Amino acid sequence: MALLPFYIPRQRRIKVVIVGGGYAGMAALTTLKQYSSDIDIMLIDPDDKHLKVTHLHETFRYPLSDLQLPFNVLETRFNCRHIQSVLAVTDELLQQCQENRYLAVGDEIIEFDYLIITTGADKQQSEATENVITLQHFMQTAGSELLLERLSRLEQDELFISVVGAGATGIQFLFEIRQFLSRKKIAARLRLIYTGGRVLAQFPQGFDTYVQSCLRDLKIECVSNSRYRRQTDHQIQLENQQTGEVYELPSQLTCLFLGKRQENLLSANLFGQVVVDQKTLQNIFAAGDCAVFRSLGSNVQSAQSAVRKGKLIARNILRHSGFLKVLEPYLHHDIGYVVNLGPSDAVGWLVSEGNIVTGIPALAVKELVEAQYDLLLKGIDTYVV
Numbered sequence: 014m015a016l017l018p019f020y021i022p023r024q025r026r027i028k029v030v031i032v033g034g035g036y037a038g039m040a041a042l043t044t045l046k047q048y049s050s051d052i053d054i055m056l057i058d059p060d061d062k063h064l065k066v067t068h069l070h071e072t073f074r075y076p077l078s079d080l081q082l083p084f085n086v087l088e089t090r091f092n093c094r095h096i097q098s099v100l101a102v103t104d105e106l107l108q109q110c111q112e113n114r115y116l117a118v119g120d121e122i123i124e125f126d127y128l129i130i131t132t133g134a135d136k137q138q139s140e141a142t143e144n145v146i147t148l149q150h151f152m153q154t155a156g157s158e159l160l161l162e163r164l165s166r167l168e169q170d171e172l173f174i175s176v177v178g179a180g181a182t183g184i185q186f187l188f189e190i191r192q193f194l195s196r197k198k199i200a201a202r203l204r205l206i207y208t209g210g211r212v213l214a215q216f217p218q219g220f221d222t223y224v225q226s227c228l229r230d231l232k233i234e235c236v237s238n239s240r241y242r243r244q245t246d247h248q249i250q251l252e253n254q255q256t257g258e259v260y261e262l263p264s265q266l267t268c269l270f271l272g273k274r275q276e277n278l279l280s281a282n283l284f285g286q287v288v289v290d291q292k293t294l295q296n297i298f299a300a301g302d303c304a305v306f307r308s309l310g311s312n313v314q315s316a317q318s319a320v321r322k323g324k325l326i327a328r329n330i331l332r333h334s335g336f337l338k339v340l341e342p343y344l345h346h347d348i349g350y351v352v353n354l355g356p357s358d359a360v361g362w363l364v365s366e367g368n369i370v371t372g373i374p375a376l377a378v379k380e381l382v383e384a385q386y387d388l389l390l391k392g393i394d395t396y397v398v
């Protein structure tokens with residue numbers, strides 16, 4: 014058992030319930046097990062497997078099953094229990110949980126000492142129609158299969174596919190789709206539609222410059238400053254953000270990547286304890302995309318921050334359950350972010366946002382980060398903090 018500074022355990026087992034089996038939930042689970050054997054962990058997630066979603070765009074090349082890790086495998090590996098259920102997390106529920114220390118899930122009453130909320134951020138919803146594919150579809154079916162199936166329903170000679178959203182997810186899918194169409198010799202034209210004037214707007218300007226040159230090389234049409242309204246049988250309807258004009262372009266299929274909603278996020282103090290109505294709930298912790306920590310650390314909605322928050326709250330739960338109760342503040346800042354541009358190119362920053370890397374070095378960094386997470390899921394922690 015690894016040694017955790019400032020953790021002197023008491024003589025009793027503690028019970029922890031983790032709601033949400035994504036990156037933050039997995040980091041909390043593995044960290045709790047790393048430092049304590051005297052612990053019962055229950056994981057609640059509506060799915061039956063963990064999804065390594067940061068690879069999702071790669072399902073144009075690899076089977077979806079490569080990214081899935083069944084929760085029953087994790088149950089055995091980490092000696093925990095998974096309940097397949099969804100929990101409606103509200104402020105009232107969390108306050109009740111702090112007071113009563115139990116949860117009703119289905120017909121079971123689950124008692125706990127600590128509750129962890131890691132349910133991720135809500136995805137922006139839009140009307141799903143036959144010729145609109147969203148991130149939720151890609152989570153169920155591999156990209157290659159999904160695209161071929163949707164294209165097989167279309168009978169047009171000249172096909173237009175629109176990709177909406179130029180955040181990291183939209184861009185990663187766009188380049189994979191381009192490569193996939195080329196590999197399959199499908200003569201469809203690709204178009205990228207986005208609000209604002211640049212792609213990957215949350216990253217340094219150099220990202221936009223590099224991606225725009227790749228888009229030109231690959232003859233992908235760009236439509237900026239445009240808001241998606243809907244996709245009909247043969248047209249995509251857009252609204253010009255500057256003039257308000259509504260107009261249509263030819264398009265038979267739209268892939269929508271509208272990003273995450275910034276609503277319903279939980280507020281947490283610098284140790285990860287949830288704060289409701291300005292009151293700290295001592296036994297309720299949150300981490301990942303669903304939680305905004307009031308601290309100097311990064312609240313970027315990334316897998317890296319989710320893992321660091323998940324690991325931190327696990328350490329703090331153990332310390333809180335022990336004698337000393339000295340908790341550790343959240344101070345993590347991401348040390349890089351890499352966006353894939355198809356199988357053989359990428360753009361990212363490393364160490365500082367001014368240090369932009371592209372091509373093979375960027376791909377190598379990404380591989381390293383993903384490999385580190387894979388090891389964590391095997392119970393091998395190589396993170397420095």
Ligand SMILES: Cc1cc2nc3c(=O)[nH]c(=O)nc-3n(C[C@H](O)[C@H](O)[C@H](O)COP(=O)(O)OP(=O)(O)OC[C@H]3O[C@@H](n4cnc5c(N)ncnc54)[C@H](O)[C@@H]3O)c2cc1C
Nearest residue numbers: 033034035036037067100132133301302314315316317319
């Ligand atoms: C295609 C794609 C590529 C990405 N690439 C990168 C990348 O390269 N680098 C990076 O840092 N980040 C990347 N991200 C972002 C990253 O994946 C997220 O920031 C990260 O997954 C957040 O982790 P999380 O644990 O907070 O939430 P999630 O990983 O979203 O997990 C939430 C979990 O909670 C469960 N859940 C949800 N609601 C409930 C409920 N009510 N009750 C019970 N369970 C619930 C869900 O089923 C899910 O298992 C990418 C995202 C996508 C979609």
